[in-house]
Amino acid sequence: MGLYRSTKESGHVGDYYGRARSLPRVVTANDVFSLRQKLKGHVLIIRSAVACETCSQVTTVRIGMGQGIRQEHTIQCSKCSEPISFGMNVDYENLGTEVFAIENCSIVPSPAPGTGPVVNVDANFAIPENMADQDFTFHRLNQMQEMVEAAKAFGPLPTAKFDPNAPRRPYSDFSSEWKQLKKAASLMANGHSKLALRRMKEASEEHYSNQPLDSVSDWFIRFTMKLLGRKYQSRFKAVLKEFSEIRENHDVGPLFEHYEANMVEDRFVRYREIFTDFFSRYEQFSQVIFRAALDLKLSDDLVASSVQFDAVKSFYGDAFEVFAGNVDLLAMMNNVKSGRDYDQFKELTLDKYLKLDNSSKFNPFADNAVFAELCEERDNQLRNASHHKGFRIDGEGRKITYRAGKGGTGETQEISYAEYLFRSVNLFLQICVLVCIELAVCSGSGIKLPFD
Numbered sequence: 443m444g445l446y447r448s449t450k451e452s453g454h455v456g457d458y459y460g461r462a463r464s465l466p467r468v469v470t471a472n473d474v475f476s477l478r479q480k481l482k483g484h485v486l487i488i489r490s491a492v493a494c495e496t497c498s499q500v501t502t503v504r505i506g507m508g509q510g511i512r513q514e515h516t517i518q519c520s521k522c523s524e525p526i527s528f529g530m531n532v533d534y535e536n537l538g539t540e541v542f543a544i545e546n547c548s549i550v551p552s553p554a555p556g557t558g559p560v561v562n563v564d565a566n567f568a569i570p571e572n573m574a575d576q577d578f579t580f581h582r583l584n585q586m587q588e589m590v591e592a593a594k595a596f597g598p599l600p601t602a603k604f605d606p607n608a609p610r611r612p613y614s615d616f617s618s619e620w621k622q623l624k625k626a627a628s629l630m631a632n633g634h635s636k637l638a639l640r641r642m643k644e645a646s647e648e649h650y651s652n653q654p655l656d657s658v659s660d661w662f663i664r665f666t667m668k669l670l671g672r673k674y675q676s677r678f679k680a681v682l683k684e685f686s687e688i689r690e691n692h693d694v695g696p697l698f699e700h701y702e703a704n705m706v707e708d709r710f711v712r713y714r715e716i717f718t719d720f721f722s723r724y725e726q727f728s729q730v731i732f733r734a735a736l737d738l739k740l741s742d743d744l745v746a747s748s749v750q751f752d753a754v755k756s757f758y759g760d761a762f763e764v765f766a767g768n769v770d771l772l773a774m775m776n777n778v779k780s781g782r783d784y785d786q787f788k789e790l791t792l793d794k795y796l797k798l799d800n801s802s803k804f805n806p807f808a809d810n811a812v813f814a815e816l817c818e819e820r821d822n823q824l825r826n827a828s829h830h831k832g833f834r835i836d837g838e839g840r841k842i843t844y845r846a847g848k849g850g851t852g853e854t855q856e857i858s859y860a861e862y863l864f865r866s867v868n869l870f871l872q873i874c875v876l877v878c879i880e881l882a883v884c885s886g887s888g889i890k891l892p893f894d
Contacts, residue, residue, distance in 0.1 A: 486582070487562075488530060490541040491553035497522040500550055500558040505530050505541065506582065508565025510615040514544060514725045515563040515748035518839060561747065568729055568744035568860050571840075585733075592736040596672040616669060617728075619649060620721040623665055626658050627714060627893050659891035663881045666874045671735020674871045677816050678878050681772075684812040685879065688779045697774055697784035702889045706880070709768055710892035713877050716764045720870050723753050727867050730860060734867040746860040749839035754866065759829025761869045762820065766800035768876055769807075769817060771883075776807040801825075816875055819868040823847070823855065835859065 488505045499521035505513075507530075514529040527544035543549050550557070560577045562569050573579045622645045629638035638658055646655040655661045670678060688694060720727065729746045733739075773795060774784040785792035787806050795806065801822035807813045827833050827844035834843050842862055846852035857865075884891050 491550035492547040494519040495546045496524045502560045504562045506564030513565040516750045520559045563747045569747050571745045592738040617724045658893040673737035678875045692778045698887045730864045740864045751835045755833045758866045759825045762825035772813045773806045
């Protein structure tokens with residue numbers, strides 16, 4: 443038997459290796475094209491204007507619609523350089539939008555062409571720098587084609603005829619669904635299972651009507667699998683296959699007993715916390731998440747036009763701590779694969795391994811290509827700057843500078859704000875793969891699932 447039990451056998455998570463091939467993926471250019479068909483006569487870029495409350499400067503904003511029902515943006519006033527925050531609600535049922543002020547601005551509805559300087563913002567796309575302040579441009583078109591080509595690299599794309607009666611939203615609102623899932627997981631953790639299962643049933647009808655949820659853990663892994671996109675679903679399947687082969691050829695029983703007794707509970711507390719951190723800042727990360735999920739590199743000309751640096755500057759460091767602190771399971775599985783006890787490394791005991799600094803915890807399985815590939819994004823210098831408040835951002839919100847070396851005493855380094863978001867998202871999606879693998883281990887090994 444592999445790592446997974448069938449749904450009938452376990453009554454819980456089910457066969458996620460099979461489900462991984464049928465779960466909804468993150469938004470691709472095909473999804474955007476589908477939405478455009480559904481919104482015939484409507485637009486994907488909403489034009490509005492904001493008046494700065496500090497200096498009265500009026501700025502035209504062109505807002506690219508995302509997959510969520512709500513999005514928020516922060517730009518700098520071109521006159522006084524103070525931040526301006528605004529948002530947009532989207533009614534997909536009635537095909538309507540509402541732009542609203544959040545901080546330091548008021549809304550100027552229906553601005554005429556030529557009303558003040560122009561700023562383009564987008565919920566799901568970075569923007570070419572030479573288009574960031576241009577009117578009558580459509581920065582998505584080339585990127586949509588890039589996304590289609592990137593998706594093809596992972597295998598044939600699914601085809602479906604356009605159905606005018608289908609729901610108007612062809613993909614998930616991750617931010618809204620996380621709020622529902624977070625509540626259910628919290629209720630389960632606090633012993634309110636009836637309330638949690640009620641929430642789960644409501645979400646099942648809303649998001650998974652074709653394949654109803656059977657537990658909160660089931661919900662957690664299926665939600666997380668949607669986040670992964672084609673790149674990280676591929677990484678998940680590769681790690682899953684490696685785990686299954688190790689289990690078939692070696693005795694993993696002692697390791698999984700140790701995992702159940704000493705590891706699982708604390709790990710999923712950390713996972714919930716980093717998920718909460720990520721989604722509390724999702725409006726920033728969503729500008730690049732779909733490129734990351736398709737392994738589509740961020741070219742130098744792309745910028746994140748909505749900038750909330752203070753909200754995200756510590757995220758990479760926090761995510762690095764969670765990821766590096768949880769790769770011990772990979773290290774122990776690699777010990778078993780190498781014919782050793784799970785707690786016996788080539789040159790270390792488990793106790794000594796756990797005391798290593800986090801940047802060194804990847805070394806014991808560096809020769810395992812599958813595990814090493816999952817740990818591709820891990821920059822200890824970036825982690826140090828993020829974790830120890832060593833970042834500075836320029837006045838335009840484009841470039842971050844930091845010092846390398848222990849204590850920030852080394853050479854000055856530079857990274858674009860968009861690249862920082864992109865790398866943070868990749869690190870988070872690596873954590874998501876660990877979450878899915880560990881839920882699979884629990885399901886396939888009779889370990890009590892963390893959210894049930």
